[in-house]
Amino acid sequence: MSYVLGQINAAHREINSYPVSSGEGRSLLIRRSYDAAIEDVWDACTHPSRISRWLAPVRGDFRVGGAFEVEGNASGRVLRCERPRLLKVTWDYGPVTATEVEVRLSGDSRGGTVFELRHASSAELVAELVRTEGLAGAVRNGAGWDLVLLGLDLFLHDDLDRAAWRDTPQVREFTLHSYRAWGDASRAAWGVSADDMATVVESAVRHVARSPEGGGR
Template identity: 40%
Template sequence: MTTTIDPVATAGLMTREVRDGSRDGVPTKIAVARRTYAGERDDLWNALTSAERLPRWFLPIDGELSVGGRYQLKGNAGGTVERCDAPESFNITWEFGGQVSWVTVSLSPADGGTTLELVHEAPVDPDFWTQYGPGAVGVGWDLALVGLGLHLATGSDNDATEFEEWTLSPVGVEFVRLASTDWADAAIAAGEDADQARAAGERTLAFYTVPPTTEPEA
């Protein structure tokens, strides 16, 4: 399936935005990703919230997927379901590596399909932000939403090994390069120093395309 991915066209399906925020007096950075998928909102909602369907394009998940329940993605983040207004939006905490951040996913009707907006807000260490910028978390979501698009388009299960190999292939590296550059441009539009943002984008590209021993996180 990954052989059909056009990196330029696929990277261009996403719009990316960076904002400053605050929670309980603590400064935060907010990465916003939007993409419109063909198909009905109910089907997209099911793909995002069904414990049976999530492993078909993302990761196996355990826990109670209802308000107040705890979830755990295999080998990745866990957290609490804070709010759920089906089939429009949900809020979850995103807890990984001892850090807590917050994710909001919203679905809205669009011409020819449904627009997904994903907002990830996190308190970020300034040194980490200087090193990677918003691409640290943003490119990870980009790749996940590519996987979602493949699943929705084909109705098939994604092959995790194949997808990982694609990410490190010339086509996959080009996609990550374009996504990293766009996240850097979003940071610049939000007021970040241009040279610093572009350098952080290059480091993000290297991180995602040279297999690391640990994952960056916001």
């Protein structure tokens, strides 16, 4: 099995109902394991100097209640921080697009770490995104987070800067497979026919194939 397919198959993906602070919501969830100790994974996710190597530069107040900003992506506030198991933040793309991201870590039997990321939005926001973007929005969002978790894996094993791998052919291939994997998860969650979801996914795949940057968050 190729490295790319191994990374795709390493993750469990699902979309389901999940409450947010404002009430009823919907979320995407990714669960996978890393061959690294839980403290190392926690530090990679909470120290600004390390986050910048696999995600993006981040600045702000990283205490509970503090505000932060991820360069070129999102801003938010720290809701919970329970070392080394739980980190929960708001993940805001603007004044009307507040969402929540929760990361849970647990040890596995081999000394590695089970990493679970959940990105949740209000039911109203999800309905609006589906209305304006269709289910392709859910596919792209999931693929974006897949790329983030791939970057974390590369960083934990090789200490690579994200600029060294972001535009490689392997990342482009990974993105194409990720769209298809999230298409399967979206179809199961939304009750869409296989033919309709295939149309959504293949449209997204053609966009990535044309893009010099290969898609992603």
